Amino acid sequence: MNDTIIGIHHLNVTHAGTPILKDVNLEIPRNRVTVILGPSGCGKTTLLKCLNRLIDIYNGLDVSGQIYLDGEEILNRRNDLTRIRQKMGLLSQRPYPLPMSIFDNVAYGLKIQGLRNRDELADRVEFYLRQVNLWEEVKDRLKSPATRLSIGQQQRLCLARGLAVEPEIILADEPTSALDPLSSTCIEEQFMKLKRDYTILIVTHIMRQARRLADHVIFIYLGEVIEQGTPTQIFDHPQHPTTKQYLRVGH
Template sequence: MSLENNTSLIDEEIIRKDESKGLHNLIYVKDLSLWHGKQQTLKNVELNIRDKGITVLLGPSGCGKTTLLKTFNRLTDLDPDIKTTGSIFFEDKDILTKNIDVYALRQKMGLLSQRPHPLPGTISDNIRYALKLKGIKSKVEQDDRIEYYIKKVALWDEVKDRLKYSANSLSIGQQQRLCLARGLAIEPRVILADEPTSALDPISSRKIEEQFQELSKEFAIVLVTHILRQAKRLADYTAFMYYGEVVEKGKPSDLFENPKTEIFKDYLQVGH
């Protein structure tokens, strides 16, 4: 894509500022509002998602974090009551416009949901299906990649002897790592994670967090969480949301040390 095309879509000013700071952003959310029927769930959201690194969307339950996440891969399309205004720019396109190939878009945005939802079938079937959707037909290559991705999420030693077992036979923490492997197998640019540790025990949570730190060197990760400690441990960039608005955003070092708004101060207080 040419540079002119790029700048015609995304605010030139933003890109210049980013570049002067040495930042490279992958997703630009511009003036995004979202209505769920008559109720407004997102209010004029402005947010940049960095390439490579973990952007944490922090906030209390029901503040619109998950909804924002679902606009990134257009899962909001499933609900006919949802209407949006504004734009989300990703790879030189506004992904909220009608003429976007949503299937291709979703393959660039891997999703890890709150609870693991393995597909019916075996452990290897779960990743094989992702590979099939990606267009990889050769059985040998599928098998190679299944091994590669299971190793990548540090699950190989635990499951290598039972790849043909039902994915439901795994513990919930293992299932979540399998779902992560499945998401990686579609070769996304971005990993969207919706409170991915909320159903897990502390040890499994820690494993997922370690994975994320490793993966953030390769991928842009958007992590939704309401756990302050998790945000502090993982965030390279944080946005605090409250009732559909991004109230504060910035680097965690600035943000957590010098909260500007009362709401965020309260949240930090309660979170501790």
């Protein structure tokens, strides 16, 4: 737990004077599953979007503080955002396949990186579709629009799309909330498999999911980090009254 991949220092986000995140200080361990737990609307998603600077596309947000990725400050730099973003794959609440074929969805990031060789593209697409257990289901219709897939398949496709650019970190924002139980299990299994090679950061409000997946749990409430630690510490011996209450009322 001594190897830190992301360091967050004094991160503040406000919207029109209302604080969304208040003085957040965190260290995210490398090659572990970190779960950010907390009720809806407490700033979890905002925190995630600060990490890959997607926060930029939302108007009217003031962001201050520092975020270090591999020792490099990313919050206050203006250029080369694309390289930083490629270090992180994003999985959002609902799957949003790009308006193109299944194949092109996975190949999109690779083409952006400049990979043009057809054979290599095909190899890599197959590799990542296999990695998310989707290849067998779609190998005969790679050219059909991605929107024809079921929601669960779409989410796995989105995971493959993120993995294809070879990120170090996977950011997942309540990745199973729109899925049926079977697809959810499938996604969770992917995470367990992936955590050997990736740092995984999952935002969720489902406590059982947090318990199943987490190596490290961070509890956020109303924009503040209340408590963090191993699952055992947080779930079995919570220190802070807010955590205790949330665990008692929670799901």
